[in-house]
Amino acid sequence: MTFLYRLIMSLIILWVASTPIAFAEEEAAEGEPIAAIYIPIKPSFVVNYGGPGKLRYIKADISVRVKDSATANQVRHHLPYLRNNIVLLLSKQTNDAVDTQAGKELLRQAALEEVHAVLEEQEGSSGVVDLYFDNFIVQR
Structure with a gap:
């Protein structure tokens, strides 16, 4: 038994x-x-913005959410190109764009579009789901 x-x-x-x-x-x-896969884009972005005159800075920590590990590898592979385009985007901002929550949301969406554009150009498709500001500091 x-x-x-x-x-x-x-x-x-x-x-x-x-x-x-x-x-x-x-x-x-x-x-x-x-499960979600988040890729932090390190180091932090620190750029001056606003054109001539007094120096103004943006410091931003950014992470992207991807749909799978293959896309995570693509993001890591093209990180220098992605960082370049995001730096250029951040440096084009004005005080009005970074003062309001709506302006920051538009900036986040524009950064996401830049990431999509780079991956679609280089890989043929983008598996990036979203982009997040982990930290966003403006100094005037």
Whole structure:
């Protein structure tokens, strides 16, 4: 009886242990992402903006969310090109653009469009889902 009891318990444990794996495989098969992948773009961006006159600075920490690890590798590979375009975008800003929440949101969307444009130009498609400002400091 002890052997039969152990066999039944072993089968139950195997069944319970395999159930979450089956659900994870079903989610992956449906195309839903299992977990988000965030790529921080380091080091921080520190640029002067606003044209001639008094020097003004923006310091921004940026992360991008990607749909899969292949896109994460593409972002890492093209990081110098991405950083260049984001620096140029940040340096074109005016006081009006960085003063309001709406202006910062437009800047975030413009930076996301720059990232999409670079990846589509270089890779043919962009798997970047979104772009976030982790930190955004303006000094006038």
